[in-house]
Amino acid sequence: MPVTWIFQHDNDPKHMANSVKYFLSEQRISVLNWPTNSLDLNPIENLWYIVKKKVSNKRNTSQNELYEAFIEAWNSIPLEKCMKLIESMPRRCSAVIENKGYATKY
Structure with a gap:
């Protein structure tokens, strides 16, 4: 059974760059919905x-x-x-x- 996990980051603008979103999507990494600041x-x-x-x-x-x-x-x-x-x-x-x-x- 594969290990499942969810990535969490704080929605800092650097973390929300299109390149980051693309990478996370391409790697099929689930991201936890988290409040900004x-x-x-x-x-x-x-x-x-x-x-x-x-x-x-x-x-x-x-x-x-x-x-x-x-x-x-x-x-x-x-x-x-x-x-x-x-x-x-x-x-x-x-x-x-x-x-x-x-x-x-x-």
Whole structure:
């Protein structure tokens, strides 16, 4: 039995480019319908914030140094932090529903 899965992305304009839509369609990748600008429902945004903060604290003089700083920052995030963010999803969803779709503390 084949494994089935659904791809989720946040409808950022870069992710909605025709080339992306075409690729997903050609690869027969199902995409989850997801609200635009739903930062409260995207724990990855918390991780991007951590990475940006760490990378911006370094002085990168080349594209390669910037890449290395990014990899170092990403790899320094503890697995426990990722798990905590994932485990926060039920609370995040409840908060969004309670706020009728408006911003929450997340």
